Amino acid sequence: MKNIYVLGGGIGGVEAAIALTKQFKKDKNYKIHLISNRPFLYIYPISIWIPVGKRTFDDVIMNIQQIADIHGFNFIQEEVKEIKASENKIITDKGEHSYDYSIVALGGTKLRPKGIEHTLSICGSPEEALKIQERFFELIEKGEGTIACGFGGNPKDPTAVRGGPVFEVLFNFDTYLRDKGIRDKFNLIFFSPSQEAGKRLGEAGLKKLQKLFQDKNIQPVLGKKIKQFEEDGIVFEDDSKVNADLILFTPGLNGHPVLKNSDLPLTEAGFVKINKFCQVEGYDNCYAIGDCAYFEGPNWRAKQGHIAEVMGRISAKNIKLQEEGKEPTETYEGHLSILCVMDLGRQGVFVYRNDKKAIAPMGVWAHWAKLAWEKYYKLNKLGKAPTLDFEL
Numbered sequence: 001m002k003n004i005y006v007l008g009g010g011i012g013g014v015e016a017a018i019a020l021t022k023q024f025k026k027d028k029n030y031k032i033h034l035i036s037n038r039p040f041l042y043i044y045p046i047s048i049w050i051p052v053g054k055r056t057f058d059d060v061i062m063n064i065q066q067i068a069d070i071h072g073f074n075f076i077q078e079e080v081k082e083i084k085a086s087e088n089k090i091i092t093d094k095g096e097h098s099y100d101y102s103i104v105a106l107g108g109t110k111l112r113p114k115g116i117e118h119t120l121s122i123c124g125s126p127e128e129a130l131k132i133q134e135r136f137f138e139l140i141e142k143g144e145g146t147i148a149c150g151f152g153g154n155p156k157d158p159t160a161v162r163g164g165p166v167f168e169v170l171f172n173f174d175t176y177l178r179d180k181g182i183r184d185k186f187n188l189i190f191f192s193p194s195q196e197a198g199k200r201l202g203e204a205g206l207k208k209l210q211k212l213f214q215d216k217n218i219q220p221v222l223g224k225k226i227k228q229f230e231e232d233g234i235v236f237e238d239d240s241k242v243n244a245d246l247i248l249f250t251p252g253l254n255g256h257p258v259l260k261n262s263d264l265p266l267t268e269a270g271f272v273k274i275n276k277f278c279q280v281e282g283y284d285n286c287y288a289i290g291d292c293a294y295f296e297g298p299n300w301r302a303k304q305g306h307i308a309e310v311m312g313r314i315s316a317k318n319i320k321l322q323e324e325g326k327e328p329t330e331t332y333e334g335h336l337s338i339l340c341v342m343d344l345g346r347q348g349v350f351v352y353r354n355d356k357k358a359i360a361p362m363g364v365w366a367h368w369a370k371l372a373w374e375k376y377y378k379l380n381k382l383g384k385a386p387t388l389d390f391e392l
């Protein structure tokens, strides 16, 4: 019996476990295990609706045990503490697991700039989205306020930045306040140390963003390095200060702490070094996918959910090839693209970028597309809809 372990039950890990069960479904000699610390899969892309109360916590999660039962893999709820790739071992809070192959999909963490405790992030723990909702509704109750939303990068890795969800939450606040007829009582601010925050979306996407800020009366504070966050605002390096009642900030991404405690090769920013087949450098039976991996590509590439899924499927196919005595052939290279629907509340901007084109059309249909994706994603994980590869 050969044991294949997937570590991390997020978007990448769950897809990898499903893909592995498909690759090895008829063979009783293989057992697929998924280890994750949470009993649920948290669907980050739709969590952006929690702050305005359009989704509950339960709407945004899926029970991993249920997914495991449907697809036929073994779910183990444990906390990974260390990966000993040179010994093919995983150490968890409950014991030790030996593997023939592993796929690391533990996601990332965030940098911690000074005063970060005075901010909240939609890209943080699932519980944090609920805290944002609580603070937002407190301000609604009060009847006025200033909300500042921003994001930063990681100077050690240009791909370790997450801006899209920050824009989505900000525009959803705007729509909510307009619907209530109280937008004029609130000041909405977008801040970023970068002068061209959002440029990863491409020329068309960036222009659309700048126009949206103007049309929706959102005050941009761009190109100012952040010194620290305080309880009542953001202090910049030039010692100017923007006061705010609620600060949402998503810092640049950083490698997972478990990886620092393991023997996998890491970049300076703490992400796992992999080759184009998703194999960890130096270990051909260990793969790393999604946010925890460092992957090469065009300078606009980004850590996204659909890339994590593609990498999960690629890894499963390559493991199957290895077991057939062949060399891995599947690579992530041809799949790199930016693909997201930036939701604005009642409309959306459909952002797509690859080597050949960068488009960002906007409309009500894009909002509906995100709603459709939500349904599709859940049905797909429950085995009730086929996997669609969204390549344009």
Ligand SMILES: Cc1cc2nc3c(=O)[nH]c(=O)nc-3n(C[C@H](O)[C@H](O)[C@H](O)COP(=O)(O)OP(=O)(O)OC[C@H]3O[C@@H](n4cnc5c(N)ncnc54)[C@H](O)[C@@H]3O)c2cc1C
Pocket (backbone or CB within 6 Å): 007, 008, 009, 010, 011, 012, 013, 035, 036, 037, 038, 040, 041, 042, 044, 045, 046, 047, 048, 078, 079, 080, 081, 105, 106, 107, 108, 122, 123, 124, 162, 164, 165, 258, 289, 290, 291, 292, 303, 304, 305, 306, 307, 308, 339, 340, 341
């Ligand atoms: C708010 C938000 C909105 C987004 N919107 C989009 C979008 O519209 N489109 C898009 O393509 N991408 C989007 N993304 C990015 C996308 O969600 C990520 O790229 C994707 O989740 C990465 O998947 P992953 O499996 O690598 O990591 P994650 O989804 O973060 O999963 C990591 C998993 O590992 C588990 N874990 C962590 N530590 C341990 C441990 N020590 N032991 C055991 N288990 C552990 C966690 O519980 C989690 O289940 C968004 C991200 C956020 C935060």
